[in-house]
Amino acid sequence: MTQDTKTQDRVVIFDTTLRDGEQSPGATMTHAEKLEIAGLLDDMGVDIIEAGFPIASEGDFNAVSEIAKNAETSVICGLARAQIGDIDRCWEAVKHAKQPRIHTFIGTSPLHRAIPNLTRDEMAERIEQTVTHARNLCDNVQWSPMDATRTELDYLYRVVEIAIKAGATTINIPDTVGYTAPRESADLIRKLIENVPGADEIIFATHCHNDLGMATANSLAAVEAGARQIECTINGLGERAGNTALEEVVMALKVRNDIMPFQTGIDSTKIMNISRRVAAVSGFPVQFNKAIVGKNAFAHESGIHQDGMLKNAETFEIMRPEDVGLSETNLVMGKHSGRAALRDKLEQLGFEVGDNQLKDVFVRFKALADRKKEIFDDDLIALMRTSSDPEDERLKIEKLAVRCGTEGPQVADLVMEIDGERHMTTQTGDGPVDATFNAVKALFPHEAKLQLYQVHAVTEGTDAQATVSVRMEEAGRIVTGQSADTDTVVASAKAYVHALNRLLVRREKGGKDKAEISYKDVS
Numbered sequence: 001m002t003q004d005t006k007t008q009d010r011v012v013i014f015d016t017t018l019r020d021g022e023q024s025p026g027a028t029m030t031h032a033e034k035l036e037i038a039g040l041l042d043d044m045g046v047d048i049i050e051a052g053f054p055i056a057s058e059g060d061f062n063a064v065s066e067i068a069k070n071a072e073t074s075v076i077c078g079l080a081r082a083q084i085g086d087i088d089r090c091w092e093a094v095k096h097a098k099q100p101r102i103h104t105f106i107g108t109s110p111l112h113r114a115i116p117n118l119t120r121d122e123m124a125e126r127i128e129q130t131v132t133h134a135r136n137l138c139d140n141v142q143w144s145p146m147d148a149t150r151t152e153l154d155y156l157y158r159v160v161e162i163a164i165k166a167g168a169t170t171i172n173i174p175d176t177v178g179y180t181a182p183r184e185s186a187d188l189i190r191k192l193i194e195n196v197p198g199a200d201e202i203i204f205a206t207h208c209h210n211d212l213g214m215a216t217a218n219s220l221a222a223v224e225a226g227a228r229q230i231e232c233t234i235n236g237l238g239e240r241a242g243n244t245a246l247e248e249v250v251m252a253l254k255v256r257n258d259i260m261p262f263q264t265g266i267d268s269t270k271i272m273n274i275s276r277r278v279a280a281v282s283g284f285p286v287q288f289n290k291a292i293v294g295k296n297a298f299a300h301e302s303g304i305h306q307d308g309m310l311k312n313a314e315t316f317e318i319m320r321p322e323d324v325g326l327s328e329t330n331l332v333m334g335k336h337s338g339r340a341a342l343r344d345k346l347e348q349l350g351f352e353v354g355d356n357q358l359k360d361v362f363v364r365f366k367a368l369a370d371r372k373k374e375i376f377d378d379d380l381i382a383l384m385r386t387s388s389d390p391e392d393e394r395l396k397i398e399k400l401a402v403r404c405g406t407e408g409p410q411v412a413d414l415v416m417e418i419d420g421e422r423h424m425t426t427q428t429g430d431g432p433v434d435a436t437f438n439a440v441k442a443l444f445p446h447e448a449k450l451q452l453y454q455v456h457a458v459t460e461g462t463d464a465q466a467t468v469s470v471r472m473e474e475a476g477r478i479v480t481g482q483s484a485d486t487d488t489v490v491a492s493a494k495a496y497v498h499a500l501n502r503l504l505v506r507r508e509k510g511g512k513d514k515a516e517i518s519y520k521d522v523s
Contacts (some may be wrong), residue, residue, distance in 0.1 A: 011253065011262045012229040014205060015041050015246055016050040017278060018067075019079055021237035026283060026471045026480035028506070031063050033281040037234075038067040040277060040350065041074065044270040046246075048075040048101060048229075054093040055086045061093050068097035075099040075140065082106035082130040091137040102134040103172075105144035108159055109151040120155060127159055128166050135167025142170040144207065149173070149180040149188065157196050164198040170205055170229060175218060178211025178241060182221035189225040205229035208244045210236060215244040220252060223262060234278040235286055235293065247271045247292040247324065255319055272325035273350025276381050283469060283480030285456070292324060295378075335369035342380075349377060351384050368465070371486050378458045382465050382484035394419055394504055395444060395497045402432040402489055414439035414493075433492045440496055448474035448503055455488060468495040477506045 018034055021027065029037070034052070041049050051067040052060040068076040076097035080086035082104055094100040106127060107113065113123055127143070134141045143163040145151055160171055173188060180188070185206065193199045206222035206229070208215040219230045236245035250266045275293040279286050288295045298321045337345075339362050346353055346361070353361065364383055369375055399415040409428035412435035416423055423443045429435030437450070452471035457464040466488040470481045481499025485491035 009262045010228065011223055011249075011264050012047045012203065012205075013045075013246065013250070013264050013266055014048040014050065014077070014229050014231045015046045015233065016207075016231055016243070017041070017233040017237055017246075018063075019050040019052050020231075020239065020243055021233040021278070021282070022052070023239050024237055024242070024282070024284065025473075025478035027237060028479070028502070029281050031059060031066075034063045035066055035070065036352070037274070037278060037281065038074075039070065040270070040274045041234075042071050044267045044274060045265040046074050047265060048077050050077045050079060050103060050231075051094070053079045055080065055089045061089065064090075064093035065096055068094050068100065071097055071099075075101050077101035077103050077142065080104045080134070082126050084130065084133055087130060087134050087137070091134075094138075099140065100138055101140040101142060101170075102138045103142040103144065104130055104134050105146050105172075105174075106130075107147050107176075108145035108156065109147035111150065112147050120158075124159055124162055128162050131163050131166035131168050139169070141168050142172055142205070143168040144172040144174050146174055147176040149175045149184070150177070153191070157192070160192060160196050161198065164196070164202055168202065170203045171199075172205035172207050172229070172231065173222070173227070174207040174231075175209055175215075176207075178209035178215060180208075180218055181212075181214060182217045185218040186221040186225035189222045189227045193226045203228050205231055206244075207231035209238065210241040210243060213241070215242070216248040216252065219244040219249055220260065224260065235275055235284065235290070237278065237282060237284060245291070247275060251292050251319060251324065254323070268323055269325045270350070277350050280381065280384055280482075283471075283482045285454075285467065285469060285482075298326065334375060335366065337365075337369075337375075345377075345380060346384065349381060349384075368486070376458075379465055379484075382458045382467050393501070395501050397490075397493050397497055398422065400436065400490055400493055402435060404432040404435075410435045412436040412439040414443065416440065416443050416497075418444055432489045436489055436493045437496055440493065440500070444500065446474065446500065446503070448472040448500070451478070452480075453492070455492070458484060466491045468492045470495045470499050472499045472503060474503055477503060479503045479506060 018037060022029055038049055038051060051064040054061040054064050064078050076094050078090040078094045080090035080102060087102060087104055090102050131141060131143050145156060145159055148156060163171060189204055192204065204227045206219050206227045208218040223230065230244060230249050232244040232246040232249055234246050236242040250264055250268055253260055253262050253264060254268060272293060275286060286293055291297065298317065339358060342362055342365055343353060343358055361383055368379065396417040398417050401413045402410060404410040410432045411426060411428050413426050414424065425439050425442045427435055427439040427442050429438045449472065450470060451473050454469045455466055458467050465484045465486050467484045468491040472479055479499050479502040481495045481502060483491045483494035483498055
């Protein structure tokens with residue numbers, strides 16, 4: 001980004017869904033899913049895509065490299081710790097992009113300096129060396145003082161100045177633990193601009209976490225104070241409570257342009273499609289009351305609200321559903337619909353499907369249409385969430401029958417295919433789902449612990465599909481599984497098996513996962 005960008009009222013959108021977002025426990029995406037999401041981000045006008053952390057694993061390196069090769073207009077950025085090997089690896093991945101960027105960071109607060117046991121001077125020297133090295137490789141370098149909002153102000157001034165002199169073109173100020181408040185966020189950016197030599201020659205960015213629910217407010221406050229890049233994720237995905245949500249900042253700037261006269265290059269009509277797709281591939285469903293993209297964001301139940309909406313939609317809606325890509329019509333599919341109609345509808349919902357995937361989805365669509373009277377958009381999205389992929393091959397549910405009622409214990413008869421061989425068992429449990437999970441574990445013993453089991457109806461009615469999400473943990477590896485079916489127990493079984501399949505993939509990957517990359521590697 002150039003100084004011209006800064007002097008205009010233009011806010012650069014830096015999306016880190018594929019890096020910070022994917023670091024959410026259990027949100028790991030496949031190679032194909034990362035490429036798909038990157039393509040959607042590029043298409044919607046995201047300025048910078050942080051595609052991953054190349055040193056973390058071979059898989060991450062390959063994904064960043066492929067995304068860099070395919071990007072049309074977005075800058076492609078990779079993350080690197082303040083160490084030469086990280087930066088070299090990052091450059092090898094992003095150099096294929098039309099517009100590459102290296103993003104290097106180090107924790108500068110007293111708490112973070114203590115972990116690698118570096119003095120202020122030693123850390124300052126490390127910053128100068130590594131930013132200089134990155135700039136010698138790439139003319140677009142971003143530097144971040146991790147935990148900046150808890151770093152001593154005089155030291156923050158010092159290291160920011162060092163990074164600017166070493167060649168950083170963007171300085172990102174992270175609120176790494178979501179500790180700050182809007183007034184503090186604005187004040188910090190303002191002080192940096194006023195007191196750091198060279199600050200007027202670079203772009204200041206803000207990266208806010210949502211631990212106290214103020215990430216979006218903190219980001220917007222930073223922009224009002226002079227920051228011109230916002231780091232965010234789709235659906236606010238990210239570690240712990242997540243990050244600033246892309247959809248929130250984009251629509252806030254669009255709706256309140258009267259008091260925040262800033263522009264972004266985002267096509268807001270594509271927000272809903274990418275929100276749904278990220279929810280599907282990450283296994284993190286969007287909460288119903290989530291701003292902008294939640295299921296209830298444009299829903300009105302109160303009689304007073306409904307009456308007002310009928311007379312004038314602006315009485316209770318400050319933006320139009322179509323502004324974020326919500327279709328005016330919802331129900332268009334039925335059991336008589338063909339493949340071409342299904343493909344067209346899926347494309348409207350933001351899904352690009354190949355012939356083989358369409359064949360698989362069409363079979364399940366027809367099966368669903370035989371069981372449901374009406375097929376809604378959300379039903380199709382649920383089908384896409386459970387579309388087959390290579391991870392689903394080792395374990396498969398073949399048949400499941402449960403016996404339940406007021407008199408227990410409940411019983412599950414399960415037939416499951418494991419590595420191509422058919423196995424069966426009968427197990428009991430405290431409820432049909434517990435019995436089913438016990439049956440799966442009897443056929444495929446494992447030590448993974450169930451951390452989360454969540455069910456919600458995709459649409460209304462007694463024939464609605466149930467979407468089930470499970471989260472499991474084994475030896476520090478966290479995975480999620482998701483499935484949908486009109487039978488809640490069947491959906492539960494498939495989600496449980498989906499998670500186990502993902503766990504097997506994680507077991508077999510080998511090498512370092514992101515969770516294993518830590519300060520102990522920064523020497």
